[in-house]
Amino acid sequence: MADKIRGPKGSGAAPALSTVSTLRWAWRQLTSMRTALFLLLLLALAAVPGSIVPQRSVDPRAVAAYFERHPDLAPVLDKLGAFHVYTSVWFSAIYLLLMASLVGCIIPRVGVYARALRARPPKAPRNLSRLPASTSYETTADVEKVLADAAKSLGMARKDTVTETDDSGTVVAGEVRAERGYLRELGNLVFHISLVVVLVGVASMSLLGYRGNAIVAEGGGYSNTLTQFDEFTAGGLFDTDDLPPFSMTLDDFDARFELDGPQRGAPRSFVARGTVTDKPGDEPRPYELKVNHPLRVDGASVYLVGQGYAPVVRVTDGDGRVVFEDAVPFLPADATYTSNGVVKVPDARPTQLGFQGFFLPTAVATGEEEIPGSAHPAAANPLLGLFAYYGDLGLDDGEAQSVYVLDKDELTQFMGDDGKPLRLMLTPGESVSLPDGKGSIEFVELRQFARFQFSAQPGVMVPLWGVSVGAIGLVLSLMIRPRRTWVRARRREDGTTVVEVAALDRVPRSDVEQSVDDLAGRLKDRTGHTGSGYDTASEPASSPVAVATEDVHTKAAASEDEA
Amino acid sequence: MTLEDYANFSNYAIASATAVLALAWLASVAQWAFGSKAVRAKNTIPVAEPALVGAGASWTSGASADTGDSDGALAEERSDLSGRISLSLTILALGILLAGVVTRGLAAERVPWGNMYEFAMTGISVVLVGYLVMVFWMKIDWLAPLVLGFSVVMLGLSMTVYVPAGPLVPALDSYWLVIHVAAAIIAGAGFLIGAGASILYLVKSRAEAAPGGPKGYLSRLPRAAAMDQLAYRVTAFSFPVWTFAALISGPIWAEHAWGRPWGWDPKEVWAFITWVAYAGYLHARATAGWKGRAAAILALVAFTTFLFSFVGVNLFFPGLHSYAK
Numbered sequence: 001m002a003d004k005i006r007g008p009k010g011s012g013a014a015p016a017l018s019t020v021s022t023l024r025w026a027w028r029q030l031t032s033m034r035t036a037l038f039l040l041l042l043l044a045l046a047a048v049p050g051s052i053v054p055q056r057s058v059d060p061r062a063v064a065a066y067f068e069r070h071p072d073l074a075p076v077l078d079k080l081g082a083f084h085v086y087t088s089v090w091f092s093a094i095y096l097l098l099m100a101s102l103v104g105c106i107i108p109r110v111g112v113y114a115r116a117l118r119a120r121p122p123k124a125p126r127n128l129s130r131l132p133a134s135t136s137y138e139t140t141a142d143v144e145k146v147l148a149d150a151a152k153s154l155g156m157a158r159k160d161t162v163t164e165t166d167d168s169g170t171v172v173a174g175e176v177r178a179e180r181g182y183l184r185e186l187g188n189l190v191f192h193i194s195l196v197v198v199l200v201g202v203a204s205m206s207l208l209g210y211r212g213n214a215i216v217a218e219g220g221g222y223s224n225t226l227t228q229f230d231e232f233t234a235g236g237l238f239d240t241d242d243l244p245p246f247s248m249t250l251d252d253f254d255a256r257f258e259l260d261g262p263q264r265g266a267p268r269s270f271v272a273r274g275t276v277t278d279k280p281g282d283e284p285r286p287y288e289l290k291v292n293h294p295l296r297v298d299g300a301s302v303y304l305v306g307q308g309y310a311p312v313v314r315v316t317d318g319d320g321r322v323v324f325e326d327a328v329p330f331l332p333a334d335a336t337y338t339s340n341g342v343v344k345v346p347d348a349r350p351t352q353l354g355f356q357g358f359f360l361p362t363a364v365a366t367g368e369e370e371i372p373g374s375a376h377p378a379a380a381n382p383l384l385g386l387f388a389y390y391g392d393l394g395l396d397d398g399e400a401q402s403v404y405v406l407d408k409d410e411l412t413q414f415m416g417d418d419g420k421p422l423r424l425m426l427t428p429g430e431s432v433s434l435p436d437g438k439g440s441i442e443f444v445e446l447r448q449f450a451r452f453q454f455s456a457q458p459g460v461m462v463p464l465w466g467v468s469v470g471a472i473g474l475v476l477s478l479m480i481r482p483r484r485t486w487v488r489a490r491r492r493e494d495g496t497t498v499v500e501v502a503a504l505d506r507v508p509r510s511d512v513e514q515s516v517d518d519l520a521g522r523l524k525d526r527t528g529h530t531g532s533g534y535d536t537a538s539e540p541a542s543s544p545v546a547v548a549t550e551d552v553h554t555k556a557a558a559s560e561d562e563a
Numbered sequence: 564m565t566l567e568d569y570a571n572f573s574n575y576a577i578a579s580a581t582a583v584l585a586l587a588w589l590a591s592v593a594q595w596a597f598g599s600k601a602v603r604a605k606n607t608i609p610v611a612e613p614a615l616v617g618a619g620a621s622w623t624s625g626a627s628a629d630t631g632d633s634d635g636a637l638a639e640e641r642s643d644l645s646g647r648i649s650l651s652l653t654i655l656a657l658g659i660l661l662a663g664v665v666t667r668g669l670a671a672e673r674v675p676w677g678n679m680y681e682f683a684m685t686g687i688s689v690v691l692v693g694y695l696v697m698v699f700w701m702k703i704d705w706l707a708p709l710v711l712g713f714s715v716v717m718l719g720l721s722m723t724v725y726v727p728a729g730p731l732v733p734a735l736d737s738y739w740l741v742i743h744v745a746a747a748i749i750a751g752a753g754f755l756i757g758a759g760a761s762i763l764y765l766v767k768s769r770a771e772a773a774p775g776g777p778k779g780y781l782s783r784l785p786r787a788a789a790m791d792q793l794a795y796r797v798t799a800f801s802f803p804v805w806t807f808a809a810l811i812s813g814p815i816w817a818e819h820a821w822g823r824p825w826g827w828d829p830k831e832v833w834a835f836i837t838w839v840a841y842a843g844y845l846h847a848r849a850t851a852g853w854k855g856r857a858a859a860i861l862a863l864v865a866f867t868t869f870l871f872s873f874v875g876v877n878l879f880f881p882g883l884h885s886y887a888k
Contacts, residue, residue, distance in 0.1 A: 294822065
């Protein structure tokens with residue numbers, strides 16, 4: 001935005017002593033162009049740390065890992081808000097100040113613009129030949145005709161024709177004043193106002209919205225209540241009672257990977273199929289959910305954000321009872337879907353049982369006695385590898401436990417005959433017994449799981465529309481170049497008419513001379529001309545129409561800044 | 564042709580285009596060097612225009628002025644020839660590059676901007692198309708050494724992140740890829756040309772301020788003010804396009820793919836930083852005390868953040884946008 005309207009520059013005098021003028025001084029400083037520019041650059045700088053240090057809102061696990069790697073540094077950074085940069089006090093302070101500066105800039109400019117819209121094009125400077133582009137010619141046509149033709153030739157613009165008559169009522173002199181490019185400032189204002197709208201929209205979105213994550217295995221289901229989420233975050237104004245009461249099932253998950261070629265193993269398509277019930281009592285409807293194609297239900301959206309394998313495990317305890325039979329999600333750790341997981345069997349007797357290990361979709365042996373690795377993410381040769389434990393799972397002491405971590409404090413590991421930890425290797429359908437008659441475990445079948453994200457972002461369209469309308473305003477403000485054009489005609493004693501054409505750009509551009517020549521050319525075609533150019537600079541301008549126009553010239557020249 | 568044939572053809576075409584473009588760059592440097600020589604030779608003729616003789620130039624006798632003159636004419640001729648060769652080679656390189664980009668798309672059966680390697684080749688094609696259009700339209704061939712040099716380096720470096728042609732990962736498989744990435748490419752091409760103009764503006768304005776005015780080939784380039792204006796105009800074109808890429812189509816796609824329009828993923832952070840930096844540049848051009856050199860330096864800082872969000876974020880930061888390989 002042009003600083004001339006934004007009040008005094010930073011170099012202004014020291015503040016006066018009274019409170020009112022100090023406040024006024026502070027406000028002017030805040031809304032000055034320099035301050036806005038400084039805040040913009042500060043905002044860019046302040047955004048940098050959030051891309052270097054992991055952010056809680058993006059990846060909480062990465063933050064936890066950072067704490068482990070840098071035990072001394074991390075707490076200090078945490079105090080500074082480095083793990084939540086974009087909601088930190090200092091980041092918020094910068095953008096709120098920027099918004100205040102912006103509002104303080106917009107409001108007066110709206111007034112200025114409203115006045116400019118009502119104002120008429122300014123008088124021509126006295127000496128048109130002093131303008132950056134001007135030309136002149138002589139014609140036998142009379143002044144009135146020249147001015148009428150000039151108004152036509154000027155095309156789309158705000159135009160005023162001012163004439164001056166002699167004693168007999170004949171028009172002896174006059175000028176056409178034209179101004180165009182009013183949309184530039186309109187676009188500028190629209191763009192800056194839309195930025196405020198975007199910020200308000202983003203704030204309301206994050207206050208009223210929520211986001212949750214849940215893993216659902218094939219054959220399983222999900223209903224949208226708080227207890228079903230693995231992770232859940234909500235805005236300050238969101239009431240968890242407002243979660244829309246839909247439910248869904250996952251009947252089938254289809255994952256395709258590149259089978260050969262240079263990109264072997266690269267994921268190609270993930271599709272989750274099942275049924276969704278919008279609210280209790282409704283008829284379930286089938287859905288097909290893919291990456292990039294969210295499922296919209298009433299009041300929420302469901303996204304497919306991850307997938308993996310969930311081997312179905314059946315555990316029989318020492319008493320011969322089946323105490324566990326479920327699909328257990330193993331979380332993929334790399335691109336070949338080498339996955340890690342835990343099976344907890346609290347109902348096993350005489351002691352509780354726990355298993356921890358890995359799952360390989362395409363197991364390949366890497367050598368004798370070595371743990372095999374996975375060669376491909378598709379399940380060509382599934383293998384479940386587990387260490388087994390017995391004892392107390394630690395579930396009864398009331399503390400919440402992650403389902404992906406085995407608390408081994410009260411557990412004893414099963415040992416093999418060779419004295420090393422017992423390693424169970426299971427393929428689908430395979431079953432092994434645990435030592436000492438403590439039971440058996442079977443890898444019943446392989447299923448897949450999908451990780452869904454459930455979220456609602458009320459008002460998400462507000463910032464979208466804001467930024468879209470703002471972009472249109474931005475284009476207007478950058479592309480439209482305001483121009484003032486004057487055509488002055490004056491009858492001379494010998495009966496010929498001197499026509500002068502001149503233009504002044506508020507944003508200097510290189511084509512102004514060309515367009516003045518073009519305009520003069522079009523005008524000549526209409527009015528006819530005597531052939532010779534006319535040197536206006538050599539003759540003192542005497543038109544009474546152009547009184548005190550030096551002033552106009554100076555003003556116009558001073559406003560060449562781009563907004 | 565089979566998909567593999569297309570892929571092979573594309574690889575050869577990209578490599579050839581890089582080589583031809585490198586020659587075009589050399590020719591543009593030669594144009595500059597010979598041009599400098601021609602200017603120096605002219606300035607050593609005492610009668611020509613003493614006012615143009617720089618403080619460092621030595622006066623020579625009339626006898627050597629003749630040789631200076633013929634030397635100058637020769638250098639002049641060579642400079643012109645080099646310029647024409649550079650332009651022809653640039654057009655040739657662009658033709659080969661476009662063939663490489665198109666066959667890459669045919670080989671992968673999708674738009675050729677699904678990873679870093681493809682982004683670079685398509686991006687440089689757009690840069691060259693824009694550059695050539697502006698050469699014919701606005702006579703900006705004075706930017707050749709910078710634009711061509713940067714393009715050669717970019718194409719060369721892109722081979723270090725080469726991936727064989729293939730289909731996309733599911734997260735990228737969306738028509739928003741066409742819209743979002745194409746907008747980013749177009750904006751980036753404009754930013755690049757603007758940055759080139761800003762660099763030469765800084766050089767030229769320093770030379771204009773120096774006693775004796777610009778020397779050598781610099782004296783033949785457009786006025787610093789014209790360079791500044793070119794930088795502004797291409798940036799003013801690119802900035803709304805970047806706004807569309809980073810702040811409109813990006814969030815829409817992110818909402819579809821990841822369930823949130825904006826999540827401060829490293830790429831989003833740096834796209835935002837680039838946007839803010841260019842907004843700063845546009846404001847700086849209208850701020851007293853920032854106009855001119857400071858604004859141009861800010862434009863270069865902004866371009867650096869753009870480059871970083873393309874190269875640095877892809878390679879160094881784990882995130883949702885890590886599509887380098």
